Amino acid sequence: MDAAVRVRAHQPGADIALIERALNVQDAPNSEQFVCVGDEIPTEGEEGFLRGHGTQVVDGKLVATVCGLVQRVNKLIYVKTLNSRYNAEQGDVVVGRVADVAGKAWRVDLKSRQEAKLLLSAVHLPGGIQRRRNAEDELNMRAFFREGELISAEVQSVHGDGSVALHTRSAKYGKLVCGQLVEVPPNLIKRQKQHFHTIEALGVELIIGCNGLVWVAPLRPDRAAASADGGAGAGADGDADGAEPPPPPPPSRVQLEVVCRLSNAIRVLTRLYMHVYPAAVLAVYEAAADNGVALRDMLEPEFLEAVAAQEAQRRGSAMQE
Amino acid sequence: MGNTKVLAAVFGPHAVTRRSEQRSAEEGAIMVCEYAMAAFSTSERRRRGKGDRRSTELSMAIRNTLEQAVMTELLPRSQIDVYVQVLQADGGTRCAAINAAVLALAAAGVPLRDLVASVAAGHLDGTPLLDLNYTEDSGGGPDLAVALAPRLDRLVLVQMDSRLPVDTFQTVLELAREGCKTISGIMRAKLLEHTQRLAVARGLVGGGQG
Numbered sequence: 001m002d003a004a005v006r007v008r009a010h011q012p013g014a015d016i017a018l019i020e021r022a023l024n025v026q027d028a029p030n031s032e033q034f035v036c037v038g039d040e041i042p043t044e045g046e047e048g049f050l051r052g053h054g055t056q057v058v059d060g061k062l063v064a065t066v067c068g069l070v071q072r073v074n075k076l077i078y079v080k081t082l083n084s085r086y087n088a089e090q091g092d093v094v095v096g097r098v099a100d101v102a103g104k105a106w107r108v109d110l111k112s113r114q115e116a117k118l119l120l121s122a123v124h125l126p127g128g129i130q131r132r133r134n135a136e137d138e139l140n141m142r143a144f145f146r147e148g149e150l151i152s153a154e155v156q157s158v159h160g161d162g163s164v165a166l167h168t169r170s171a172k173y174g175k176l177v178c179g180q181l182v183e184v185p186p187n188l189i190k191r192q193k194q195h196f197h198t199i200e201a202l203g204v205e206l207i208i209g210c211n212g213l214v215w216v217a218p219l220r221p222d223r224a225a226a227s228a229d230g231g232a233g234a235g236a237d238g239d240a241d242g243a244e245p246p247p248p249p250p251p252s253r254v255q256l257e258v259v260c261r262l263s264n265a266i267r268v269l270t271r272l273y274m275h276v277y278p279a280a281v282l283a284v285y286e287a288a289a290d291n292g293v294a295l296r297d298m299l300e301p302e303f304l305e306a307v308a309a310q311e312a313q314r315r316g317s318a319m320q321e
Numbered sequence: 322m323g324n325t326k327v328l329a330a331v332f333g334p335h336a337v338t339r340r341s342e343q344r345s346a347e348e349g350a351i352m353v354c355e356y357a358m359a360a361f362s363t364s365e366r367r368r369r370g371k372g373d374r375r376s377t378e379l380s381m382a383i384r385n386t387l388e389q390a391v392m393t394e395l396l397p398r399s400q401i402d403v404y405v406q407v408l409q410a411d412g413g414t415r416c417a418a419i420n421a422a423v424l425a426l427a428a429a430g431v432p433l434r435d436l437v438a439s440v441a442a443g444h445l446d447g448t449p450l451l452d453l454n455y456t457e458d459s460g461g462g463p464d465l466a467v468a469l470a471p472r473l474d475r476l477v478l479v480q481m482d483s484r485l486p487v488d489t490f491q492t493v494l495e496l497a498r499e500g501c502k503t504i505s506g507i508m509r510a511k512l513l514e515h516t517q518r519l520a521v522a523r524g525l526v527g528g529g530q531g
Binding site for chain 2: 016019020034036037038039054056058063065066067068069081082083084085109111112113114115161162163188272273274275
């Protein structure tokens with residue numbers, strides 16, 4: 001048996017180099033699309049262009065304020081950054097941590113520019129009762145979410161100054177327990193129709209938050225039922241001590257391993273700066289399972305290289321079609 | 322820059338940590354800068370706290386420079402933390418710190434007005450010098466730290482502790498300006514390369530197939 005702890009020298013940029021080698025890139029393509037801070041964006045022949053994000057007008061010329069790719073949609077010109085904090089958009093599914101209980105709202109940390117607010121009136125009351133929230137509900141707010149707990153929610157609205165209002169008005173949103181959280185740069189996450197995924201074959205649920213937090217947890221069929229029961233005692237008759245839902249049965253070792261393997265698959269994708277979406281995560285998961293890569297070897301350079309090669313092949317075949 | 326090595330880290334923009342510092346929506350983001358020198362950064366090992374006068378002054382100079390570079394009005398009610406650590410000091414640490422911080426901000430996708438670059442210039446034995454190293458710096462001549470926004474051709478920082486005749490000052494300042502432009506060019510090239518590498522890894526451009 002080899003040593004429990006392996007020490008490797010830190011090589012900055014080694015992971016990018018890996019995928020570059022797999023893609024067989026000698027030097028980065030020099031394209032007009034890329035701009036850097038302070039670069040002028042050519043606007044010849046485009047009268048009356050619209051100034052988008054990441055640009056400013058100096059002396060009648062369009063100048064980039066961020067590094068990234070120039071995108072043109074009709075007359076709108078904007079610069080897409082490749083690495084930035086999460087920018088909330090209405091309808092995004094997000095995963096966040098409750099930072100604070102303040103008055104009628106929870107403050108939720110979304111890893112965004114500002115903390116988001118989840119109003120008491122924007123949560124689903126147990127049993128789906130529709131009524132105004134009174135002072136008693138306000139006192140019992142901790143029965144729903146306490147500080148430090150993870151929740152999934154949807155962005156209800158984004159205000160002009162960038163502050164965000166959330167809502168959990170659906171049974172699928174709510175508290176997250178017994179699982180693993182993986183942090184991913186938000187730019188690596190694609191906005192999709194579906195952000196809740198249940199992988200029946202593995203017995204795992206996956207929530208890919210648009211803000212770069214990904215939740216991996218063993219599937220619990222009783223989840224919806226449990227949260228409804230637990231909240232009922234608190235919200236309806238104001239009985240705070242009966243609020244905790246019964247603890248779910250602890251997941252088995254096999255289940256936990258699957259969860260860890262999936263989380264590691266997501267980490268592998270992050271290391272290689274590749275998009276995180278269910279198909280990609282599962283592809284990495286299967287590659288690891290097929291080749292018998294041990295759980296802890298998944299983040300080793302050898303496996304990263306194999307994944308990079310796989311990705312290069314996939315892109316190559318996509319080009320031919 | 323030479324033998325000077327600096328590490329810069331940017332955290333944020335994030336929510337303001339101290340509620341009392343919260344500004345109104347019109348005023349924009351708060352910049353928080355911290356400059357520190359590692360104990361092993363100079364030839365003599367010396368324990369330096371982050372609270373000493375020198376580093377407080379330099380943190381302030383860096384903050385003032387960055388506040389003019391960042392488009393703070395786009396990020397109301399937020400805070401950007403910049404931590405700069407000098408790993409190896411060989412003169413011109415404040416300029417290297419500013420350059421590193423600007424690069425870090427640009428790489429973090431924070432909107433910037435311009436790619437501000439900074440360099441020190443001096444005057445020793447009748448010769449104007451650019452980017453002084455430690456030996457040149459300790460020669461006792463004047464030390465002029467300059468930061469320049471190259472596109473607007475505007476100086477955002479000019480710092481000098483000693484006296485200098487006006488005409489010599491002009492030549493030294495001109496030299497520093499040229500130096501800033503050169504450094505900004507190098508920074509731009511590096512950032513562009515970094516962006517391209519990221520884009521290739523992400524498969525955003527088709528040109529990746531060799």
